[in-house]
Amino acid sequence: xxxxxxxxxxxxxxxxxxxxxxxxxxxxxxxxxxxxxxxxxxxxxxxxxxxxxxxxxxxxxxxxxxxxxxxxxxxxxxxxxxxxxxxxxxxxxxxxxxxxxxxxxxxxxxxxxxxxxxxxxxxxxxxxxxxxxxxxxxxxxxxxxxxxxxxxxxxxxxxxxxxxxxxxxxxxxxxxxxxxxxxxxxxxxxxxxxxxxxxxxxxxxxxxxxxxxxxxxxxxxxxxxxxxxxxxxxxxxxxxxxxxxxxxxxxxxxxxxxxxxxxxxxxxxxxxxxxxxxxxxxxxxxxxxxxxxxxxxxxxxxx
Numbered sequence: 001x002x003x004x005x006x007x008x009x010x011x012x013x014x015x016x017x018x019x020x021x022x023x024x025x026x027x028x029x030x031x032x033x034x035x036x037x038x039x040x041x042x043x044x045x046x047x048x049x050x051x052x053x054x055x056x057x058x059x060x061x062x063x064x065x066x067x068x069x070x071x072x073x074x075x076x077x078x079x080x081x082x083x084x085x086x087x088x089x090x091x092x093x094x095x096x097x098x099x100x101x102x103x104x105x106x107x108x109x110x111x112x113x114x115x116x117x118x119x120x121x122x123x124x125x126x127x128x129x130x131x132x133x134x135x136x137x138x139x140x141x142x143x144x145x146x147x148x149x150x151x152x153x154x155x156x157x158x159x160x161x162x163x164x165x166x167x168x169x170x171x172x173x174x175x176x177x178x179x180x181x182x183x184x185x186x187x188x189x190x191x192x193x194x195x196x197x198x199x200x201x202x203x204x205x206x207x208x209x210x211x212x213x214x215x216x217x218x219x220x221x222x223x224x225x226x227x228x229x230x231x232x233x234x235x236x237x238x239x240x241x242x243x244x245x246x247x248x249x250x251x252x253x254x255x256x257x258x259x260x261x262x263x264x265x266x267x268x269x270x271x272x273x274x275x276x277x278x279x280x281x282x283x284x285x286x287x288x289x290x291x292x293x294x295x296x297x298x299x300x301x302x303x
């Protein structure tokens with residue numbers, strides 16, 4: 001059986017105890033989506049907009065896989081915690097959430113921001129050039145549809161790259177503050193506190209994790225909720241338990257379209273590529289199943 005690794009990153013997160021979508025609601029949506037894959041795709045976008053991570057995880061896995069995830073998490077949650085693990089976790093948390101943590105991080109990254117700012121114009125030109133090459137070069141890995149979508153979005157993306165000061169200390173402080181406030185709001189201040197949460201409760205708290213990440217993205221001009229709200233889904237073909245859909249989202253007011261192959265499993269639709277991320281629980285090696293529930297909290301500053 002393939003190793004199932006569950007690592008929930010809290011460094012880019014906050015937790016606000018938002019009500020999670022009930023399993024009954026997820027099941028009701030799944031029943032409707034069994035015949036119309038567009039329903040399920042749109043509902044996943046709604047879960048994302050509502051920061052309902054529990055519903056996203058539950059609806060993103062077949063029921064038997066989700067139950068296996070719950071049981072394996074519980075087994076691993078009972079594993080004894082070493083003092084070294086406690087210390088490592090605490091060090092990562094304190095780096096972002098301790099009193100004065102944002103100030104210390106800003107002291108650390110400000111020289112690098114200043115260095116990057118001096119090169120920003122050239123870096124922007126290189127990024128724009130790479131995007132144009134992806135659109136025009138026959139050697140790029142993009143499909144014709146992806147190439148056309150990028151071509152349509154390119155003017156808005158170029159404008160965003162040109163007007164956004166990615167090396168602004170003020171923007172960096174705003175983003176870091178949002179993330180730090182979010183992590184504090186989890187009320188998870190130790191590895192023991194984390195291990196004390198069943199998976200359902202941890203996923204409920206992760207709603208704020210997602211909200212904080214969105215807030216940090218907005219600082220740099222990317223509204224993920226607006227992008228999710230713009231989602232349109234067209235069912236192109238259904239052949240038994242296989243379907244093909246086209247999704248369209250608006251990024252910087254430009255439509256981005258893509259086609260996806262879906263497969264129906266236990267009455268729900270899943271992406272063919274997504275299946276590879278939850279291929280666990282094989283009968284051949286159930287005894288080898290492990291879930292790592294430790295949380296890695298790390299803020300890394302690269303030169």
